Amino acid sequence: MTFTPPDPHQTRPDLQGTFGMAATTHWLATATAQSVLERGGNAFDAATAAAFVLHVVEPHLNGPGGDMTGVFAAADGVPRVLAGQGPAPAAATIAHFRDTEGLDLVPGAGALAAAVPGAVDAWFLLLRDHGTWTVRDVLAHAVGYARDGHPVLGAVAATVERVAGLFTAHWPTSAERWMPGGRPPRAGEVVTNPEHASVLERLAEAADDAPSRRAGVDAARAAWREIVGTAAESFVATPHRHSDGRDHAGVLTADDVARFEAGYEQPTTAEFRGRTIVKTGAWGQGPVLLQALQILDGFDGSDSARLDPSTERGAHTILEALKLALADRDTWYGDTDVPLEHLLSAAYAAERRALIGETASHEVRPGVVPGRTAPPPPLRPAGGTPSGAAGAAGAGEPTVQTNGTTRGDTCHLDVVDRWGNMISATPSGGWLQSSPTVPGLGFCLGTRLQMTWLDEDSPSRLEPGRRPRTTLSPTLVLDADGVAVMACGTPGGDQQDQWQLPFLLRVLVGGYTPQQAIDAPALHTTSMTDSFWPRTWVPGGAVVESRIGADVLDGLAARGHVLTGAGPWSLGRLSAVTRDPATGVLGAAANSRGAQGYAAGR
Numbered sequence: 001m002t003f004t005p006p007d008p009h010q011t012r013p014d015l016q017g018t019f020g021m022a023a024t025t026h027w028l029a030t031a032t033a034q035s036v037l038e039r040g041g042n043a044f045d046a047a048t049a050a051a052f053v054l055h056v057v058e059p060h061l062n063g064p065g066g067d068m069t070g071v072f073a074a075a076d077g078v079p080r081v082l083a084g085q086g087p088a089p090a091a092a093t094i095a096h097f098r099d100t101e102g103l104d105l106v107p108g109a110g111a112l113a114a115a116v117p118g119a120v121d122a123w124f125l126l127l128r129d130h131g132t133w134t135v136r137d138v139l140a141h142a143v144g145y146a147r148d149g150h151p152v153l154g155a156v157a158a159t160v161e162r163v164a165g166l167f168t169a170h171w172p173t174s175a176e177r178w179m180p181g182g183r184p185p186r187a188g189e190v191v192t193n194p195e196h197a198s199v200l201e202r203l204a205e206a207a208d209d210a211p212s213r214r215a216g217v218d219a220a221r222a223a224w225r226e227i228v229g230t231a232a233e234s235f236v237a238t239p240h241r242h243s244d245g246r247d248h249a250g251v252l253t254a255d256d257v258a259r260f261e262a263g264y265e266q267p268t269t270a271e272f273r274g275r276t277i278v279k280t281g282a283w284g285q286g287p288v289l290l291q292a293l294q295i296l297d298g299f300d301g302s303d304s305a306r307l308d309p310s311t312e313r314g315a316h317t318i319l320e321a322l323k324l325a326l327a328d329r330d331t332w333y334g335d336t337d338v339p340l341e342h343l344l345s346a347a348y349a350a351e352r353r354a355l356i357g358e359t360a361s362h363e364v365r366p367g368v369v370p371g372r373t374a375p376p377p378p379l380r381p382a383g384g385t386p387s388g389a390a391g392a393a394g395a396g397e398p399t400v401q402t403n404g405t406t407r408g409d410t411c412h413l414d415v416v417d418r419w420g421n422m423i424s425a426t427p428s429g430g431w432l433q434s435s436p437t438v439p440g441l442g443f444c445l446g447t448r449l450q451m452t453w454l455d456e457d458s459p460s461r462l463e464p465g466r467r468p469r470t471t472l473s474p475t476l477v478l479d480a481d482g483v484a485v486m487a488c489g490t491p492g493g494d495q496q497d498q499w500q501l502p503f504l505l506r507v508l509v510g511g512y513t514p515q516q517a518i519d520a521p522a523l524h525t526t527s528m529t530d531s532f533w534p535r536t537w538v539p540g541g542a543v544v545e546s547r548i549g550a551d552v553l554d555g556l557a558a559r560g561h562v563l564t565g566a567g568p569w570s571l572g573r574l575s576a577v578t579r580d581p582a583t584g585v586l587g588a589a590a591n592s593r594g595a596q597g598y599a600a601g602r
Contacts, residue, residue, distance in 0.1 A: 003510030004310035007519060011592035012599070014515040021588035021601030022046060023575035024413040025061070025491060028150065029053045030590070032141045033415050034600045036133070043421035044072070045133040047413055048123045051427050052142035052200070054411045055119075056193065057150055059432045059443070060159040061491065062411045064196070065228070066429025066446040068119040069472040071267060071278050073484035074130055075420045079278045079476055081265040082425065084122025085448070086115040087335075090464045091251035094454045097462065101248055106450045106462060108533025110242030111235075111250030111435040113447035115468055119427055120224050122262035128217035130421070135207035135220045139200045146442070147197035153596065154187035156432075163433050170241035171436040174444070178432060195442030199227055229254030231440045240436050243533055250435075252445065267476075270344055272297055273508050275485075278476035282329075282338035285531075286473045289497040291325035292318075293504070294349035295356075307509050309502035310521060310548060312555030318505070319525045319542050319561065320356040322498055324365060326528035330377045331366035334459030335467040339369045360560035362539040364528065375457050377529040382536040410472070410491035416577040416586050424474035424487035426496070450533045471531050473497050477504075479581065488514070488576035490591075494531050498524035499572040514576040515589035521548035522571035526564070538562060545571050569593050577601075 015021060020043070022033035032053045033046035041049075047070075055064050062068075070082035097103045097112075107113045127138060160167075161184040167175035177193070178184065185191050206223035207216030236250030267278045270290035277293060279286025299306045299317070308314035332338055342348055352367060366376060410428035415421075429446030437444050451469050452462035460469040473496040477486040486507075490499050499522050506517035526541030542561040544553060547568040557563055575597055578587035588599035 003308045003506065003512070006512050006516035010515050011519050012515055012590060014513045015588040015599050015601050017586055017602040018418060018584050019586070019602045020046070020417045021577045021586045021599065022050065022413070022415045023577055023588045023590040023597070023599035024050055024054065025411045025573055025575070025597045026054060026057050027596070027598040028057050028145070029413060030598045030600045033413065037417055041133050042131065042419060043415040043417040043423055044126050044130040045138060046417070047415045047423045047425060048127045048131060049138045049141055050413050050415070051119070051123050051425065052139055053145060054413070054427055055443070056142050056145045056196065057153070058411050060156050061431060062427045063430030063432065063443045063446070064120050065117045065443050066119050066427065066431070067115065067117070067448055067470065067472065068122055068425055068427040069280055069284055069470065069474060070122070070126070070423055070425035071280065071474050071476045072423035073421070073476060077483055079267050079478065079484065081267050081280050082122055082126055082262070083265050084118040084262045085283065085467045085470050085472070086118035086260050087465045087467045088115055088449055088452065088462055089252045089256040091253070092449060092462060092464055094456060094462050096251065098454055103244060104454060105533060105535060106452055106454065107242040107244050107248070107447070108450045109434060109447055110240060110248060111252065111445050112242055112248045113449045114236070114250055114252050114435065114445035115448040116252065116256050116260045117228060117430065117446065118260065118262055119429070121221055121260065124217050124221045124224070125262045128214055134213055135216055136204040139204050143197050143200045143204070146193040146200065149190040149192040151188045152185045152191045155594070157185050157187045159433060160184035166241065173437040173439055174432070177437040177442065193442045195440060199441055202227060225258045228441065229257030231438050232257065232445060235438045236445065250445070268340060270294055274480050275508055276478040276482065277504070278478060279473065282333040282340055283335040283467050284470045284473055285329050285333065285497055287333070287340060287344065288325045288329050289473065289475065289500055290344055291328060291349070292321045292497070292501050294344060294346070295321040295324060295353045296505070298350060298353045307505050309505060309523065310552070312552045315523055315544065315548070315552060315556060316360070316559050316561070317356060318501060319523065320361060322501065322525050323361055323527050324352045324355060326525070327364045327366040330364070330529045331374050332369065332459060334461070334469050336459050338459065339372060342369055343367070358559065360540045360542070362527065362560070374459055375455060377453065378535070379529065380534060380536045382526070382538045410493065412474070412489045412491050412573065412575055414487040414489065414575050414577040416487065416579050418584070418586070420484070420579060422476065422484045422487050422577065422579060424476055424489045426472040426474045426489050426491070428472055451531045471496055473500070475500055483581045484579065485581065486514070486576055486578045488574060490572055490574040492573060494528070495524045495571070499574060503574055513589070514578060514587065518572070518574045518576070518589050518591050521545040523548070524571065543571065545569065573597060575599065
């Protein structure tokens with residue numbers, strides 16, 4: 001079929017080579033990954049080293065106290081999910097939040113919303129089982145940047161400036177960490193994090209004393225649990241300001257941290273146009289992408305133009321398909337027995353496809369699952385604020401402003417090596433503005449529990465030991481022979497799968513190169529329940545980059561979409577790596593929006 005031709009003026013080249021490729025949301029992490037490949041490490045060594053660097057150089061977007069999910073295929077070709085999403089602590093009960101703390105929503109900032117940190121253990125698990133490097137070698141880049149310093153991003157400086165009042169008035173440990181001279185850092189100023197460096201050094205020392213590389217990784221995992229659990233439990237017990245404008249104590253304990261182990265899981269997959277798309281299970285939002293693709297796959301022949309995101313009809317159809325998939329996410333998904341066989345069936349996709357009309361829906365329309373019931377999520381109009389939120393600590397992913405009006409992103413990385421190992425991973429959580437910095441650690445805890453509901457009947461309810469339904473959603477694409485040929489993903493919370501959908505349509509159907517697809521105009525819907533505090537929605541809402549064209553924007557408005565102008569280059573933080581099994585040629589592409597993400601390789 002014929003899509004709208006890509007813009008001939010690419011922001012970046014499509015990189016090609018045969019040795020190794022990496023693409024991440026920060027050039028220092030990309031350079032780190034590539035340097036590991038150059039020194040003989042494989043894709044999993046490189047990804048792990050890059051991830052620890054992202055903790056240091058993008059602290060407003062992720063941290064060691066947060067979480068991650070990954071999808072990867074080793075050279076054996078078997079796709080797996082790396083599950084680094086920690087569960088709710090043992091004391092994180094609905095009764096405690098509702099009755100003791102007087103809450104009707106889990107806060108968006110503050111340690112009460114902390115799940116068990118999962119990212120570090122997951123990366124070490126991957127390193128142990130699929131990497132080749134030692135803990136000390138993998139951590140060396142991150143230790144260097146934390147101990148000796150790195151030029152701080154303007155976005156980090158701006159984030160600290162926005163929450164300076166919160167830090168000064170309510171989170172003194174964060175003020176000490178991020179405003180040591182009484183002011184936020186300036187863009188380009190060299191900053192250090194000695195406490196963070198010390199924690200990493202202690203992990204490396206624990207690994208050094210072990211009798212083997214594998215045993216060393218497990219020793220580092222044990223040391224991590226001890227160091228973080230002890231420090232976090234003693235600190236979060238002191239009440240501090242949360243996003244509802246009140247002070248609460250956290251409930252995370254050293255035992256919660258000690259009990260957690262990351263793991264591997266079977267992925268959820270769907271076929272689309274001769275490819276297999278690989279995602280997490282429905283404890284993440286990955287199946288949203290699969291459901292949307294299944295719906296859109298039914299438009300063929302004369303209707304195939306409905307898949308072009310750059311046209312009015314295509315953009316409208318894509319937005320409507322996303323609304324339907326997200327309505328199912330908000331109703332059916334969670335860390336429980338989710339009826340994915342039904343939700344991903346061809347018959348169900350046909351039912352959902354029939355609901356897409358010529359005008360924008362302003363309703364939340366989850367599908368019917370035989371024999372199942374679940375409460376639809378509460379619908380809170382955007383602009384409203386939960387009661388008692390005056391003086392709130394912040395909101396959303398990540399929380400960056402005391403009134404919750406500024407939103408942020410997450411991190412992402414993709415790596416492929418010459419042996420065919422490939423990984424896509426999305427680290428997140430533990431943002432510097434999530435909750436107060438924990439003394440002795442140099443970083444804070446995450447707030448992923450804000451994605452749970454205080455409703456016993458909800459599949460994504462808050463429950464001890466249950467994972468929050470995360471938005472982290474990396475992707476693998478397999479060819480007809482089941483071989484991994486592309487890894488891709490993006491930061492962006494609820495937008496992660498929404499931004500990946502047009503990218504995949506343009507690459508797999510429209511014939512775009514990955515860089516052309518990344519550079520093309522992006523869009524997403526806000527006509528669903530936001531996963532982040534204060535959990536609002538915009539009926540019929542659509543956010544579209546302005547360079548899609550006035551005719552398309554006018555047409556979408558005429559169809560009833562409630563448009564929010566997004567500027568010409570504002571949506572999406574996509575990156576991707578590729579591999580052609582027939583030739584061994586590798587590729588990489590990265591987002592230019594925000595002047596931060598980069599790809600490298602040879």
